[in-house]
Amino acid sequence: xLVEMTExxxxxxxxxxxxLLGDVTNVVVDVEGARVDGLFVSETNQLLVxxxxxxxxxxxxxxxxxxVILLKYFPKRVSVKRGAAGKPGEAVGASxxxxxxxxx
Amino acid sequence: MRKFLTELRxxxxxxxxxxxxxxxxxxxxxxxxxxxxxxxxxxAEEIEVRLFQTDAEGRLILPFKSMRAVxxxxxxxxxxx
Numbered sequence: 001x002l003v004e005m006t007e008x009x010x011x012x013x014x015x016x017x018x019x020l021l022g023d024v025t026n027v028v029v030d031v032e033g034a035r036v037d038g039l040f041v042s043e044t045n046q047l048l049v050x051x052x053x054x055x056x057x058x059x060x061x062x063x064x065x066x067x068v069i070l071l072k073y074f075p076k077r078v079s080v081k082r083g084a085a086g087k088p089g090e091a092v093g094a095s096x097x098x099x100x101x102x103x104x
Numbered sequence: 105m106r107k108f109l110t111e112l113r114x115x116x117x118x119x120x121x122x123x124x125x126x127x128x129x130x131x132x133x134x135x136x137x138x139x140x141x142x143x144x145x146x147x148a149e150e151i152e153v154r155l156f157q158t159d160a161e162g163r164l165i166l167p168f169k170s171m172r173a174v175x176x177x178x179x180x181x182x183x184x185x
Contacts, residue, residue: 001134001135001136002132002133002134002135002141003132003133003135004130004131004132004144005109005130005131005132005133005140006109006113006130009109026108026109026110027108027109028106028107028108028109029106029107029108029109029112029131029140030105030106031105031106031107031171031174032105034139034140034168034169035137035138035139035140036133036138036139036140037106040108059138060138062135062138065135
C-alpha cells in the first residue's frame with residue numbers, strides 16, 4: 001500500500017504478542033537505499049525497553065501498517081548496554097542510531 | 105546516510121543545473137516493502153508546473169532515486185530536462 005510517510009508519525013506500534021511499544025515519533029530514511037530504515041519511537045513502554053529509552057525499530061520487523069503498526073518481531077526486553085552508557089547526553093535517541101543489536 | 109523524515113521535510117530542492125524546484129513536503133512509500141518511491145515537492149513560484157507530474161494538491165511528484173546530494177539543499181538529477 002502506498003502512503004505518505006508523515007502518516008506514520010503518531011501511529012501506535014504493537015508487538016507480535018499485542019503489547020504497545022509506543023507511538024512513532026519519526027521515520028529514519030536510508031537515503032542511498034531509497035528505503036525506510038526504521039521507525040523511531042521516543043517514549044517506549046518501560047516493560048519492553050529499559051528506562052523507556054528511544055529506539056529505532058528496523059523496518060524489517062514491521063509486519064503490517066494500517067490503523068496501527070504491528071511488528072512481527074521485537075526483543076523480549078531491550079536493555080541499556082552498561083559498557084556503552086559512558087558519555088552522558090549520548091542517549092540512544094540522540095541520533096538515528098540506537099537500533100537494538102538483536103538481529104533476525 | 106540515514107536521515108530523519110522531519111529533517112528532510114522543508115529542505116529546498118534544486119536541479120543539478122541550479123534551478124530551485126521547491127520544498128520537500130512529503131514522501132510516498134510502499135508500506136509492505138519499505139521502499140520510498142516518490143518525493144512530493146511544493147513547487148516554487150517560478151516553476152512551470154505543467155512540465156512535471158503533479159498530484160491532486162499540486163505537488164510535484166519526483167522519483168526518490170533521482171535525489172543526489174542531501175546536505176543543506178537536496179539536488180535532483182532529473183532526466184530529459
